[in-house]
Amino acid sequence: MSDCHDCGNCAVVAGPAPGKHGSAHPHVVAIIGPPNSGKSTLFNRLTGLRQKVANFPGVTVEQRVGRARTRGAREVVLVDLPGVYSLSPRSEDEQVTRDVLAGEMEGIPKPDAVLLILDCTNLGRHLVLAAPILSLKLPTLVILNMADDLASRGGKVDTAELAMELGAPVALISAAKGQGVEKVFQFMEGTAGGTTSLAAPKVQLPVLQDIPKCRQWAHQVGSGAAYQAPAPPMWTRRLDAIFLHPVAGIAIFAIVVAAVFQTIFSLAKPLMDGLQALIQTSGQWIESTLPDSVFRSLLVDGVWHGVGSVIVFLPQILLLFLFIGILEDSGYLARAALIADRTMSKFGLQGKSFIPLLSAYACAVPAIMATRTIESKRDRLATILIAPLMTCSARLPVYTLIIAAFIPQHPLIGPLLGTQAGALLGLYVLGFAAAVVTAKVLKSSVLKSERTPFVLEMPPYRMPTLRSLGIRLYDRSKIFLHRAGTVILVVAIVLWVMLHLPLHNGKAPEIGRSFAGMIGHAAEPVIKPLGFNWKIGIGLISSLAAREVIVGTLGTIYSVEGTADSTGLRQALQSELTPGGAIALLIFFAFAMQCMSTVAVVRRETGGWKWPAIQFAYMTFLAYVCALVTNEVVGSGMLRAIARL
Amino acid sequence: MMQLNVNKPLGTAPNPAFAPKTLAQLGRGESGVLDRLDLPEDIARRLMELGFLPGQVIVPARSAPGGGPRVYRVDGSEVALRRETASRLILRSSSKSNPRKT
Numbered sequence: 001m002s003d004c005h006d007c008g009n010c011a012v013v014a015g016p017a018p019g020k021h022g023s024a025h026p027h028v029v030a031i032i033g034p035p036n037s038g039k040s041t042l043f044n045r046l047t048g049l050r051q052k053v054a055n056f057p058g059v060t061v062e063q064r065v066g067r068a069r070t071r072g073a074r075e076v077v078l079v080d081l082p083g084v085y086s087l088s089p090r091s092e093d094e095q096v097t098r099d100v101l102a103g104e105m106e107g108i109p110k111p112d113a114v115l116l117i118l119d120c121t122n123l124g125r126h127l128v129l130a131a132p133i134l135s136l137k138l139p140t141l142v143i144l145n146m147a148d149d150l151a152s153r154g155g156k157v158d159t160a161e162l163a164m165e166l167g168a169p170v171a172l173i174s175a176a177k178g179q180g181v182e183k184v185f186q187f188m189e190g191t192a193g194g195t196t197s198l199a200a201p202k203v204q205l206p207v208l209q210d211i212p213k214c215r216q217w218a219h220q221v222g223s224g225a226a227y228q229a230p231a232p233p234m235w236t237r238r239l240d241a242i243f244l245h246p247v248a249g250i251a252i253f254a255i256v257v258a259a260v261f262q263t264i265f266s267l268a269k270p271l272m273d274g275l276q277a278l279i280q281t282s283g284q285w286i287e288s289t290l291p292d293s294v295f296r297s298l299l300v301d302g303v304w305h306g307v308g309s310v311i312v313f314l315p316q317i318l319l320l321f322l323f324i325g326i327l328e329d330s331g332y333l334a335r336a337a338l339i340a341d342r343t344m345s346k347f348g349l350q351g352k353s354f355i356p357l358l359s360a361y362a363c364a365v366p367a368i369m370a371t372r373t374i375e376s377k378r379d380r381l382a383t384i385l386i387a388p389l390m391t392c393s394a395r396l397p398v399y400t401l402i403i404a405a406f407i408p409q410h411p412l413i414g415p416l417l418g419t420q421a422g423a424l425l426g427l428y429v430l431g432f433a434a435a436v437v438t439a440k441v442l443k444s445s446v447l448k449s450e451r452t453p454f455v456l457e458m459p460p461y462r463m464p465t466l467r468s469l470g471i472r473l474y475d476r477s478k479i480f481l482h483r484a485g486t487v488i489l490v491v492a493i494v495l496w497v498m499l500h501l502p503l504h505n506g507k508a509p510e511i512g513r514s515f516a517g518m519i520g521h522a523a524e525p526v527i528k529p530l531g532f533n534w535k536i537g538i539g540l541i542s543s544l545a546a547r548e549v550i551v552g553t554l555g556t557i558y559s560v561e562g563t564a565d566s567t568g569l570r571q572a573l574q575s576e577l578t579p580g581g582a583i584a585l586l587i588f589f590a591f592a593m594q595c596m597s598t599v600a601v602v603r604r605e606t607g608g609w610k611w612p613a614i615q616f617a618y619m620t621f622l623a624y625v626c627a628l629v630t631n632e633v634v635g636s637g638m639l640r641a642i643a644r645l
Numbered sequence: 646m647m648q649l650n651v652n653k654p655l656g657t658a659p660n661p662a663f664a665p666k667t668l669a670q671l672g673r674g675e676s677g678v679l680d681r682l683d684l685p686e687d688i689a690r691r692l693m694e695l696g697f698l699p700g701q702v703i704v705p706a707r708s709a710p711g712g713g714p715r716v717y718r719v720d721g722s723e724v725a726l727r728r729e730t731a732s733r734l735i736l737r738s739s740s741k742s743n744p745r746k747t
Contacts, residue, residue, distance in 0.1 A: 085694035085695070086694055088690075090687060090690070121721070122720075122721040122722055124720060124721055125695075125696050125720050125721055125722060128694070211690065211693040211694060211698065212693070212698050212699065212700075215698055215720075229721060232718075236723075237706075240706070240707055240716070241707070244707040244708075244709065244710060244716075245710065246710045246711065247710070249709075249710040250710045250711065334725075338709045338713060338714055338716070338725050339709050339710060339711075339713065341709060341713045341714050341725075341727070342709060342711055342712060342713035342714075345727075351713075351714065351725075453684075453688055453726070453727060453729070453730040454714055454725070454726065454727045454730070455688075455691060455692065455695065455724065455725070455726060455730070456714075456724065456725045457695060457722060457723070457724050457725075458716055458722075458723040458724065458725060
């Protein structure tokens with residue numbers, strides 16, 4: 001056994017001198033803990049809404065930084081580190097954690113203190129991480145989270161004795177319920193004020209590379225602190241008996257997926273209609289208040305209707321994120337990955353690809369970032385390449401608009417699934433099918449590799465808290481509205497200008513003769529076989545920036561034309577597209593990679609332009625061919641003939 | 646060496662076969678003591694961090710519906726492994742009660 005003296009690369013920091021922490025140096029506190037220890041819950045509890053999400057410089061690991069204020073009104077900067085079991089730098093997550101703690105991460109000052117959060121219902125195993133953290137000799141608070149679970153399941157720990165054993169203060173808390181969080185604030189108050197002194201641990205720290213020795217050390221520390229492991233989580237076992245049941249498990253999996261789609265469609269509708277009415281009425285009010293001018297036209301037709309037609313979809317996107325949040329926080333998502341593994345392995349992927357692919361239903365960008373949990377490089381690349389085929393939330397506005405305009409609502413399976421929700425579900429299945437077929441092709445050709453092991457920890461089931469779901473939704477709305485306020489606003493203004501130039505006898509031209517119209521007409525020969533006219537063409541070109549932009553573009557075009565004001569975008573489209581063209585447009589959006597953010601993130605994650613270029617070409621080709629075939633088939637009335645049989 | 650639960654007698658019947666039993670051969674509700682991990686080092690270390698250490702008692706729980714990976718109870722948590730991985734985790738034979746150095 002050795003102690004931390006041979007931990008040469010971690011500088012020993014003396015207790016911070018009082019007065020050293022002026023306004024120039026923020027007091028930095030790092031939060032570290034194993035996966036499923038409740039790290040993010042604590043981070044949210046401490047910072048509330050004062051947080052931002054970015055990436056650590058040069059790597060793909062997500063960095064969450066927030067601010068907290070202690071009772072003594074000291075400002076503390078909190079850095080949420082990725083969940084790790086050890087500091088041996090094997091994965092990118094562990095490397096980042098190590099670099100931040102050693103003060104070697106660019107842009108982040110060396111932390112002044114550490115909050116080590118451990119799940120006290122599984123203290124034996126989680127304490128293993130305490131050895132490398134304590135050997136860093138930074139002021140550390142050992143937080144035992146899930147105190148409520150420990151008590152209700154009959155476990156015990158002597159925190160005072162544990163603090164003696166470890167030579168570090170210990171706080172028993174429940175981050176989800178807020179119990180004991182006061183002690184965390186007190187600790188940060190102390191370190192920020194420079195009053196914390198380091199005590200020597202009673203137990204010698206183990207050799208960090210030797211996992212069995214570390215585990216034995218943790219066991220010894222736990223026994224010293226009279227740790228009594230709680231009874232097994234009975235509720236988790238009872239629920240697993242249902243959710244992993246050979247028959248019921250699969251049925252529940254299917255019902256959960258169908259219910260999510262039905263609810264986001266039927267529940268979101270009244271909210272969206274309300275928001276739509278609000279935007280219409282306020283637009284009319286602005287129009288009646290302002291004098292007739294070019295500025296009024298830009299504001300109402302360009303900005304208000306363009307941006308407004310995208311903002312309408314906020315309720316639906318938030319509902320989708322709410323469901324993903326509930327599934328993830330409750331622990332069901334891990335079971336879903338388990339159920340999906342067998343199917344995923346048939347396509348050469350694994351259950352771990354299921355989680356990024358499911359997040360890709362929300363957005364491909366975080367999904368592609370989430371692929372870093374896949375150890376095999378080839379599996380990871382395959383997952384990155386197929387992720388944009390999954391139906392992201394930006395497609396939802398386009399799908400909703402066209403489905404509502406072209407698919408009549410009838411009950412399909414009683415009250416559970418209607419035709420419109422069924423069509424939406426069909427598009428989701430289509431995206432998924434395209435993704436798995438592509439994966440199969442990739443994995444049996446260019447990305448062929450040996451099967452990599454699937455190892456997944458099953459967290460106990462927990463009731464999701466309103467607070468954590470609320471913060472998720474707040475983050476999502478912020479990102480969505482930020483996009484609406486920047487990319488979509490710029491596109492709306494540029495489009496309005498291009499619709500109003502060149503001037504014709506000092507007046508704006510009719511749309512067909514505007515710059516935008518010229519571009520649309522130039523594109524028309526290419527897209528005509530798909531059943532799209534030049535106006536849709538303008539929409540397609542503008543949606544290269546982001547998919548939902550097409551809705552704003554069409555909103556602006558028809559608003560300028562004057563049709564959207566009276567009859568609404570939906571009715572305008574009904575007179576604009578044939579059923580064949582409408583379905584072809586859905587198919588086009590299902591496959592095309594109309595998203596610059598995704599292209600950018602793929603370039604960053606794969607380290608070059610090669611893969612994003614191949615991906616973009618492949619998806620556009622697939623979209624074009626499938627839309628062409630769809631338009632031909634639907635247009636020829638073949639579907640109607642089949643339906644009649 | 647490991648002092649964790651190694652002296653706990655096994656409740657399972659003695660295995661007459663000469664070939665060492667693997668985790669994949671355990672049925673639900675049976676239990677076994679891990680002897681060694683016959684896997685590449687990086688994967689073995691990951692499993693060890695999750696609790697699959699020589700000397701630990703492992704209890705198989707449910708598997709995914711339709712024969713997917715199985716959940717194993719080990720060291721206070723539940724971890725899912727595919728059959729192919731479980732078959733590389735070699736169990737101690739019931740007669741050998743003393744922990745062996747690996």
